[in-house]
Amino acid sequence: MIYNKVICIAVQAPLVYLSSSCISRDYNNGGTVCVCNGTYCDYIGKIPKVKYPQVLVYTSNMEGLRFQKTNASFQNISAELRDSADIIIESHRTYQKVFGFGGAFTDATGINVETLKDDAREHLMKSYFSNDGIQYNVGRVPIGGTDFSTKYYSYDDGEPDPSLKKFALNSADTNYKIPCIKVAHNLTHGKLKLIASAWTAPKWMKTNGAYHGGTLKPEMYQAWADYYVKFFNEYKKQGIKFWGVTTGNEPSLAKYPLSLFQKLASIGWTANTLAQWVEEALGPTLHKSGYGDLNIMALDDQRFYLTWFIDRIFKNEAAKNYINGTAVHWYFDTVFPAKLLSQLHYKYPDKFIISTEACKGNAQVTAKNKQEMKFLFFSQIIGFFLSRGVLLGSWSRGEDYAQDIIEDMRNWVIGWIDWNMALNPGGGPTFLNNVVDSPIVVNGSANEFYKQPMYYAMGHFSKFVPRDSVRIESSQSSKVWSIAFKRPDHAITVVLLNRGKVDQDITIVDSEKGTLTLTVSEHSITTLLYW
Numbered sequence: 001m002i003y004n005k006v007i008c009i010a011v012q013a014p015l016v017y018l019s020s021s022c023i024s025r026d027y028n029n030g031g032t033v034c035v036c037n038g039t040y041c042d043y044i045g046k047i048p049k050v051k052y053p054q055v056l057v058y059t060s061n062m063e064g065l066r067f068q069k070t071n072a073s074f075q076n077i078s079a080e081l082r083d084s085a086d087i088i089i090e091s092h093r094t095y096q097k098v099f100g101f102g103g104a105f106t107d108a109t110g111i112n113v114e115t116l117k118d119d120a121r122e123h124l125m126k127s128y129f130s131n132d133g134i135q136y137n138v139g140r141v142p143i144g145g146t147d148f149s150t151k152y153y154s155y156d157d158g159e160p161d162p163s164l165k166k167f168a169l170n171s172a173d174t175n176y177k178i179p180c181i182k183v184a185h186n187l188t189h190g191k192l193k194l195i196a197s198a199w200t201a202p203k204w205m206k207t208n209g210a211y212h213g214g215t216l217k218p219e220m221y222q223a224w225a226d227y228y229v230k231f232f233n234e235y236k237k238q239g240i241k242f243w244g245v246t247t248g249n250e251p252s253l254a255k256y257p258l259s260l261f262q263k264l265a266s267i268g269w270t271a272n273t274l275a276q277w278v279e280e281a282l283g284p285t286l287h288k289s290g291y292g293d294l295n296i297m298a299l300d301d302q303r304f305y306l307t308w309f310i311d312r313i314f315k316n317e318a319a320k321n322y323i324n325g326t327a328v329h330w331y332f333d334t335v336f337p338a339k340l341l342s343q344l345h346y347k348y349p350d351k352f353i354i355s356t357e358a359c360k361g362n363a364q365v366t367a368k369n370k371q372e373m374k375f376l377f378f379s380q381i382i383g384f385f386l387s388r389g390v391l392l393g394s395w396s397r398g399e400d401y402a403q404d405i406i407e408d409m410r411n412w413v414i415g416w417i418d419w420n421m422a423l424n425p426g427g428g429p430t431f432l433n434n435v436v437d438s439p440i441v442v443n444g445s446a447n448e449f450y451k452q453p454m455y456y457a458m459g460h461f462s463k464f465v466p467r468d469s470v471r472i473e474s475s476q477s478s479k480v481w482s483i484a485f486k487r488p489d490h491a492i493t494v495v496l497l498n499r500g501k502v503d504q505d506i507t508i509v510d511s512e513k514g515t516l517t518l519t520v521s522e523h524s525i526t527t528l529l530y531w
Helices: 003-009 081-085 107-114 118-129 171-186 218-237 259-263 273-287 308-315 319-320 339-347 372-385 397-407 453-460
Strands: 014-019 023-026 032-037 054-061 067-075 087-097 100-106 138-143 193-198 244-246 297-300 322-330 350-356 413-420 441-445 449-453 470-474 481-485 492-498 504-510 514-521 522-530
Touching: 032 118, 054 193, 054 453, 067 514, 087 397, 087 481, 100 372, 100 453, 107 118, 107 171, 118 171, 118 441, 118 449, 138 171, 138 218, 138 322, 138 413, 193 218, 193 350, 193 514, 218 273, 244 322, 273 297, 273 308, 297 308, 308 319, 308 322, 322 492, 339 350, 350 397, 397 413, 397 453, 397 492, 397 522, 413 453, 449 481, 470 504, 492 504, 514 522
Parallel strands: 087 504, 100 138, 100 413, 138 193, 193 244, 244 297, 297 322, 322 350, 350 413
Antiparallel strands: 014 023, 023 032, 032 449, 054 067, 054 522, 087 470, 441 449, 470 481, 481 492, 492 522, 504 514
16 A cells, blocks of 8 residues: 555545556546556556457456456357448458557657656656557657747757758757657667657748748758758767658648747748758758658648648659658547548558647537538637646547547558657646647656556557558447557457447457457447457
């Protein structure tokens, strides 16, 4: 009972012990968190391999289960059961290869990690990246500052410096980003892949002379590409290499009408100017500088750009040849349907699609028809202010993550990257008061952190769907959200999301294995694994 005494002193909320090794705490937000500190943290551990006909069943739910392991077994297929099956899995029909899952190494993440003492800090990093944790294998790294920094900054502030002689990393890189990345790299045994994204250029490169809004001066196209190379060189000196780079975070931020969004660091691009920059500067400069193997991702913004914006970029054949894929964010996914992703894939099947940013803390709405789209677009922005910040224990936010991952990956997305990996209880730090939520919330003064339902929602994918898994055919059920993968070790992973208020009896038929029947509890995420 030592943990009970330590934790209760710090936070006035009751503790409930669960058999899943989660020390649960309820903040009356429709679910629970799991509490970790310097002496204790829950881990899922190594996944055992079972022999046919056994199936491993891992469940997390609103009631408080976290990766609760049980077993089920396949039975022989009967014509009657096959005809009445809720989900039919056909592993010989394959789709996209999976790249991975992860989060962003923001300044705020590093700042919050550093508020913990050594043992608690180690638990947090292991929870994300180790084989005992949920095994993140992708990280997004901001090039310079974001709204989750303590101030605006670039790597070459001050007077104009087109030759970039004054270029230097910020203390946020050396104190927070780089140390976290190195720990994560070691915990993943070198499997961590990094994607870089820039929010803004130095003010002197931009038409409006500000960090936020405006566009890049055409005469600075080459200097901006050189800036990227400088960044990669400095991180390379630290032993850190990148897998990919986006053409810049959310160009739409430069156009939003509300004052908060106008203040977010950004560079506005049209499809034509972005293609021109890639063709004339970014593409050739990366290749000449030894970074030709970097995967260039266009857009790094919302689905409402699909497919028209990419179509216009790809009219420039030179730019198209440099670009390997499209990066999308999730903030209007309830308004703009996932089928836009499939439309993009079928137009450009040789270009991958990856989701590079998501977070809760903003209200979401759904459009019933095209006439509502414009209204709801602005309603979503306004709604951002009505449901902001951290909600400790919110199960519905975890369900939102799981649903979006399933929808995205059923529509050809190869990976899904969360935003801040760690925020404080106030949803920051963020110098623009752009408070949001995070899968892990850090209470530095108590030397403890809280694993949100969003953390476990991510884990039901990242832990069980390793890199180079392949999505396989699985029919959709009206009872639950679902998706299936075949792993490199030939195991099959099936993820089920029940957002309903009642348990669901589910029959799954695998054409090669047999029939599986199980009850999926209300408001739950369940991962099945079998060989």
